[in-house]
Amino acid sequence: xxxxxxxxxxxxxxxxxxxxxxxxxxxxxxxxxxxxxxxxxxxxxxxxxxxxxxxxxxxxxxxxxxxxxxxxxxxxxxxxxxxxxxxxxxxxxxxxxxxxxxxxxxxxxxxxxxxxxxxxxxxxxxxxxxxxxxxxxxxxxxxxxxxxxxxxxxxxxxxxxxxxxxxxxxxxxxxxxxxxxxxxxxxxxxxxxxxxxxxxxxxxxxxxxxxxxxxxxxxxxxxxxxxxxxxxxxxxxxxxxxxxxxxxxxxxxxxxxxxxxxxxxxxxxxxxxxxxxxxxxxxxxxxxxxxxxxxxxxxxxxxxxxxxxxxxxxxxxxxxxxxxxxxxxxxxxxxxxxxxxxxxxxxxxxxxxxxxxxxxxxxxxxxxxxxxxxxxxxxxxxxxxxxxxxxxxxxxxxxxxxxxxxxxxxxxxxxxxxxxx
Amino acid sequence: xxxxxxxxxxxxxxxxxxxxxxxxxxxxxxxxxxxxxxxxxxxxxxxxxxxxxxxxxxxxxxxxxxxxxxxxxxxxxxxxxxxxxxxxxxxxxxxxxxxxxxxxxxxxxxxxxxxxxxxxxxxxxxxxxxxxxxxxxxxxxxxxxxxxxxxxxxxxxxxxxxxxxxxxxxxxxxxxxxxxxxxxxxxxxxxxxxxxx
Numbered sequence: 001x002x003x004x005x006x007x008x009x010x011x012x013x014x015x016x017x018x019x020x021x022x023x024x025x026x027x028x029x030x031x032x033x034x035x036x037x038x039x040x041x042x043x044x045x046x047x048x049x050x051x052x053x054x055x056x057x058x059x060x061x062x063x064x065x066x067x068x069x070x071x072x073x074x075x076x077x078x079x080x081x082x083x084x085x086x087x088x089x090x091x092x093x094x095x096x097x098x099x100x101x102x103x104x105x106x107x108x109x110x111x112x113x114x115x116x117x118x119x120x121x122x123x124x125x126x127x128x129x130x131x132x133x134x135x136x137x138x139x140x141x142x143x144x145x146x147x148x149x150x151x152x153x154x155x156x157x158x159x160x161x162x163x164x165x166x167x168x169x170x171x172x173x174x175x176x177x178x179x180x181x182x183x184x185x186x187x188x189x190x191x192x193x194x195x196x197x198x199x200x201x202x203x204x205x206x207x208x209x210x211x212x213x214x215x216x217x218x219x220x221x222x223x224x225x226x227x228x229x230x231x232x233x234x235x236x237x238x239x240x241x242x243x244x245x246x247x248x249x250x251x252x253x254x255x256x257x258x259x260x261x262x263x264x265x266x267x268x269x270x271x272x273x274x275x276x277x278x279x280x281x282x283x284x285x286x287x288x289x290x291x292x293x294x295x296x297x298x299x300x301x302x303x304x305x306x307x308x309x310x311x312x313x314x315x316x317x318x319x320x321x322x323x324x325x326x327x328x329x330x331x332x333x334x335x336x337x338x339x340x341x342x343x344x345x346x347x348x349x350x351x352x353x354x355x356x357x358x359x360x361x362x363x364x365x366x367x368x369x370x371x372x373x374x375x376x377x378x379x380x381x382x383x384x385x386x387x388x389x390x391x392x393x394x395x396x397x398x399x400x401x402x403x404x405x406x407x408x409x410x411x412x413x414x415x416x417x418x419x420x421x
Numbered sequence: 422x423x424x425x426x427x428x429x430x431x432x433x434x435x436x437x438x439x440x441x442x443x444x445x446x447x448x449x450x451x452x453x454x455x456x457x458x459x460x461x462x463x464x465x466x467x468x469x470x471x472x473x474x475x476x477x478x479x480x481x482x483x484x485x486x487x488x489x490x491x492x493x494x495x496x497x498x499x500x501x502x503x504x505x506x507x508x509x510x511x512x513x514x515x516x517x518x519x520x521x522x523x524x525x526x527x528x529x530x531x532x533x534x535x536x537x538x539x540x541x542x543x544x545x546x547x548x549x550x551x552x553x554x555x556x557x558x559x560x561x562x563x564x565x566x567x568x569x570x571x572x573x574x575x576x577x578x579x580x581x582x583x584x585x586x587x588x589x590x591x592x593x594x595x596x597x598x599x600x601x602x603x604x605x606x607x608x609x610x611x612x613x614x615x616x617x618x
Contacts, residue, residue, distance in 0.1 A: 026506050
């Protein structure tokens with residue numbers, strides 16, 4: 001419990017009146033102290049512990065944002081004590097980059113005993129990441145605002161803003177190892193796919209609609225059409241955020257773009273029935289083991305939400321290979337998303353390829369601008385170095401250049417139809 | 422929404438009116454040689470108050486209150502210099518209490534300005550209507566409470582002065598001492614309150 005600045009100011013004024021009265025020898029001047037004294041007499045203690053007397057709740061909608069959407073927040077504050085609070089100043093503590101679009105996160109209100117108040121506000125579409133909301137800073141003062149109690153109440157909630165995803169279309173993967181569960185990769189075996197594979201004699205139990213009547217008439221016995229089975233595979237998506245390129249050399253945010261591409265690829269690969277895992281190498285090093293389904297995709301997206309550019313403390317080859325060896329079966333597919341800005345990642349790709357994994361590498365196009373000066377020279381040197389790395393990579397992996405200005409779907413469609421990656 | 426808007430506009434208008442009225446009440450007792458301040462003072466207060474209330478900016482509010490405080494100090498000093506404090510004390514007290522009420526009124530309006538104005542501006546949730554309604558109700562209730570409190574302040578002080586006059590009429594030598602006794606008691610009471618914290 002402390003006196004507020006207002007109370008101290010009023011006290012100062014009161015004593016100034018007394019001082020003036022004594023200095024000028026004018027006792028009636030000091031009569032002006034009486035109103036101030038009266039205000040102090042009627043002010044009372046607003047309460048002892050706000051944590052026990054006030055409860056707060058927070059509802060985020062959505063609590064997981066897919067980017068490009070505003071987040072609505074509903075704050076609830078309840079007064080559980082038997083005391084009425086005349087002046088309650090509430091201020092929600094939110095992470096710095098978040099911007100309020102509408103409504104207000106701080107307000108003054110009176111809260112009666114047992115009363116609950118609700119406030120709504122919106123945060124404008126935040127960037128990818130995990131943000132903390134709360135706790136709430138509460139200041140309760142008496143009606144005159146002379147005595148104040150300030151505390152923080154409530155919990156901290158996390159707002160997860162996932163990377164933006166785009167439709168990438170069907171990804172025709174080339175896999176030497178197929179999983180037993182159905183997917184979209186031709187297995188070169190008889191199965192339940194849609195592509196014709198071969199003819200075979202009718203066996204009791206075969207569906208009549210599969211009987212090839214022309215072939216049956218020619219051969220004099222019942223012949224059925226067999227179709228090629230389509231199966232899934234295991235895919236590990238490796239995101240390289242080590243970011244050695246100076247951001248000034250690029251006209252786009254390379255890390256954001258790569259994260260979005262990774263999210264889009266993971267989403268599509270899971271939709272195609274594959275078991276997908278993730279490994280992120282950057283300032284934050286995370287990995288998600290192989291798995292299926294929507295929940296698994298959310299797990300991957302949560303890990304992508306915290307991806308940050310920078311170098312991890314352990315070397316890239318050790319970090320990546322330890323994840324690959326422990327989680328991905330041999331001859332599976334490794335999808336690498338990297339700017340190919342260091343020799344380390346090229347070494348990792350070559351090493352993985354020699355171990356029998358099918359490697360597909362997505363790398364963003366870095367276009368040199370028409371400007372002159374040292375920045376342009378640096379950009380040209382970078383482009384030449386990258387070209388060399390890309391040539392090395394292309395020897396052992398399928399290399400796909402992607403541009404933030406063109407949709408991935410269009411870029412993949414530009415490749416020869418049906419040619420696997 | 423129109424109902425809230427008119428209620429809010431009325432409260433804002435009242436607070437501006439009150440601040441200007443207080444400024445006029447303060448300068449009304451100015452001597453004639455302070456004519457320029459008598460004219461300019463309320464105009465400056467009116468401009469600052471309107472800026473504070475229309476923009477919801479506390480800095481303009483502080484400027485308005487500071488101007489009023491300066492006007493009041495001038496009034497007090499001019500009365501002290503001509504030894505007219507005792508004669509003008511009821512007016513001085515009234516303006517002082519009006520000034521204190523103005524501080525509370527302006528604080529109430531400015532503390533709710535963003536919340537209410539944004540909502541009335543149509544950029545907020547419909548569901549915040551309850552909060553806005555509650556805010557407006559709070560302001561009205563608190564204004565009533567402050568009205569009663571400051572009226573009591575005035576009456577009480579006049580009562581104290583009357584008592585000191587009564588005591589003074591019995592023993593004229595105690596007239597000044599009586600006021601000092603009251604003041605010393607008040608100061609001690611303030612110290613006791615502070616110690617309690």
